[in-house]
Amino acid sequence: MIEKTPSSKRPIWTGRLTIGLVNLPLKLFPMIHNKAISFRFLHKIDGHPLKYQKVCTKDDKVVPWDEVAKGYEVSKNMYVMLEPKELEAIKPESNKKIRIAKFVDYLSVDPIYYNKSYILMPDNSKEAYSLLLTSLQKKGKAAVGKITLRTKEYPVLVHAYKGALVLTTIRYSYDVANPQEFKELKTLEKPEKTQLEIANKIIQDLSDEFEINEFEDQYKKKAEQLIQQKLKGQTIKVEEPQKEEAKELMVALRETLKQLQNK
Numbered sequence: 001m002i003e004k005t006p007s008s009k010r011p012i013w014t015g016r017l018t019i020g021l022v023n024l025p026l027k028l029f030p031m032i033h034n035k036a037i038s039f040r041f042l043h044k045i046d047g048h049p050l051k052y053q054k055v056c057t058k059d060d061k062v063v064p065w066d067e068v069a070k071g072y073e074v075s076k077n078m079y080v081m082l083e084p085k086e087l088e089a090i091k092p093e094s095n096k097k098i099r100i101a102k103f104v105d106y107l108s109v110d111p112i113y114y115n116k117s118y119i120l121m122p123d124n125s126k127e128a129y130s131l132l133l134t135s136l137q138k139k140g141k142a143a144v145g146k147i148t149l150r151t152k153e154y155p156v157l158v159h160a161y162k163g164a165l166v167l168t169t170i171r172y173s174y175d176v177a178n179p180q181e182f183k184e185l186k187t188l189e190k191p192e193k194t195q196l197e198i199a200n201k202i203i204q205d206l207s208d209e210f211e212i213n214e215f216e217d218q219y220k221k222k223a224e225q226l227i228q229q230k231l232k233g234q235t236i237k238v239e240e241p242q243k244e245e246a247k248e249l250m251v252a253l254r255e256t257l258k259q260l261q262n263k
Contacts, residue, residue, distance in 0.1 A: 011028055011121070012029065012030060012118070013027070013118075013147070014028070014096075014123065015028075015095075015096040015098065016096070016098070017097075017100065017143075017145070017158065018097055018098070018099050019100045019132075022128065023128075024122075024125050024128045024129060024132065025122070025124060026098075026120050026122065026123055026125070026129075027121045027123050028118045028119070028120060028121075028167060029118060029121060030119075031118050031119045031166065032116055032117055036217065036220060037220045037223045069082070070084075070087065087151075091148055092146075092148055092153055094145070094146040094147050094148045094153055095148040098146065098158070098167075100143045100144065101145055102143075102144050103139075103141045103143055103144065104141065104157075105142075106136075106142040106157070106159050109157060109170070112171075112176055113171045113173075114168055114170065114171075115169040117161075117166050117168045117169075118166065118168075118169075119164055119165075119166060119167075120165040120166065121164075129165065132158075133160055133163075136159060136160040136165075142157040142158060143157070144156070144157060145158065147167065147169070154169035154170060156168060156169055157170060194250070195249065195250060195253060198250075198253040198254065198257055199253065201257055202253070202257055202260065205257075205260045205261075206260070
């Protein structure tokens with residue numbers, strides 16, 4: 001019912017990757033597509049879509065787009081207004097150039113810092129592109145640099161993936177919360193020996209290779225089925241999900257292990 005999102009044909013960034021005196025012109029294309037089902041807000045009375053408007057908080061009037069500006073709140077109800085040309089002027093070198101600072105083992109970067117990945121394509125630079133791709137593949141390395149996308153500069157990894165150079169933006173250390181800041185984690189009790197033995201056995205029995213193609217968005221699938229039923233005028237019967245019985249931990253562990261052994 002819902003078509004797959006096609007790969008974008010228009011780059012979202014063009015510039016150069018530099019390693020010393022080597023310049024590699026590149027184009028950046030989206031790689032990650034959100035295939036989630038999307039809903040719109042409708043007027044319940046007549047079924048027409050609702051739209052958002054920019055309304056001034058002073059006079060409660062709708063403001064046209066040519067009168068909209070960007071600003072930063074420095075204190076409550078106090079703003080500094082910024083012009084587009086001023087914001088453009090402060091963009092760093094990484095707005096048009098990815099300067100490689102060093103190379104690291106690709107697997108040495110904690111995945112918690114991965115943000116979003118993009119496909120890098122050669123821009124009349126196939127020879128240099130192929131050389132860098134092959135070198136990174138052979139060494140298992142990733143190039144570290146920075147890029148500015150829209151209004152934020154990101155650290156990046158440039159690495160090989162399925163015969164292409166891929167750029168993955170990285171979160172800053174201060175963007176990732178330290179779990180040990182939660183006091184609940186500092187007071188965890190050690191599990192009992194028997195509990196740990198059963199838990200280890202369950203993990204062992206359920207261990208397998210990770211296959212991403214095993215997963216499918218069931219909510220999206222059921223929502224599409226629901227939409228088709230509504231289009232056909234079918235009566236929808238809503239069933240309340242059954243409540244699961246909460247079991248004591250040891251009982252739940254033993255029953256889970258028994259189920260796995262009986263498969």
